[in-house]
Amino acid sequence: MSKLEQLNTILAELLKLDTSEFDESTELLGALSEFDSMAVVGLITxxxxxFGIAVNDDDLDAELFSTVGSVLAYIERASL
Known part of the structure; x- marks a missing residue:
């Protein structure tokens, strides 16, 4: 399973939405009413x-959660 598929599975569970059509350009924060502060906390966890990463408090900003692609890019950087 690709990281995109894994992330979409997480988002589907958190948001109770069909994320099968989500790609890297799919907007999250500000675009989906379901993607609120509680969803952000759940996503971080x-x-x-x-992915076995540690999300640093210093990295938390709106840009990180703006799109599926921005979240994936963060996962990639944090996995190094």
Whole structure:
């Protein structure tokens, strides 16, 4: 399973939405009413558990959660 597929699975569970059509350009923060502060917290926890990364408080900003692609890029950087 690709990281995009894994992320979409996480988002589907968190947001209770069909994310099968989500790609890297899919907007999240500000575009989906379901993607609220609680969803962000859930996503951070799921990212850390699923991808084995540590999300630093200093990295948390709106840009990180703006699109599926921005989240994937962060996962890639944090996995190095």
């Amino acid at each position: 799921a990212m850390e558990e699923t």
